[in-house]
Amino acid sequence: MKKLILSLFASMLLTTALFAQAQTGSGTANPADAKVKFVKETIDFGKTELNKAVTIDFEFTNISKEPVLIETARASCGCTTPKWTLEPILPGKKGKVTASYSANGVGQQNKTIWVKFKGIDQDKELHLTGTVTAGSK
Template sequence: MKIVFIAILAGIAVSITSCKNKGTTNGSAPQTETAGSSADASRLPVINFEEDTYDFGKIKEGEKVSYDFKFTNTGKSPLIISNASTSCGCTVPDYPHQPIAPGESGVIKVVFNSSGKNGQQHKAVTLTTNASPSTTEIFLVGEVQSATK
């Protein structure tokens, strides 16, 4: 009975110590740090924009505005942008779908269609990433003037 009990304890001990191994041992790629993991925050990617707001000034209703928001990953691990969303269909973002390595740069192109819009505009694009914080916003602002003016 003692031998069975000792064998069970030994098996549990081996299980516990093997679960503490980090990284991979089967040849697969190492895991990317994410903001939701318990990883050291200094190892996370950091998205750093040259400008987070673009003022397009005054435009006539119906015109389209396009702007490239340039950014750099100033963190220590690859930056992954998993989503870019807006509050209305008049603003469309295009973002890189591949990881951005530390020190590398990228562009998020945002197009605003002013058809049916009038007056002051403040359009936000919310980016979901593996950085901390996990969401970041960039903005297009300006004034749309009626086409009849």
């Protein structure tokens, strides 16, 4: 009886894994991963002082055989402003998403930028982390 239950459980896990892989098409975590390769998807800006702006570039390469275009990028809060390469990025060429963060809160920070590529329904997530200190007085 235990073997039967274990076999059923293993079958359910395998079916779930195969279904999840089928949902993403090629088995990649995000369809954008088949078109672009980011140098880093999470960047830690380290420490900064309160009310000092931090600017980070998320650089990527077009690894597909066709041009890619960023339609839009949006941030998880109003304190982070994304800008991006506006023209189509040709195969093998580089593009970037620049995130400017206005450090207006003390403590550990974790901001998300969602990047929408043309022809891809799922946004690509980028993360900006770091610590904001009160600074010297």
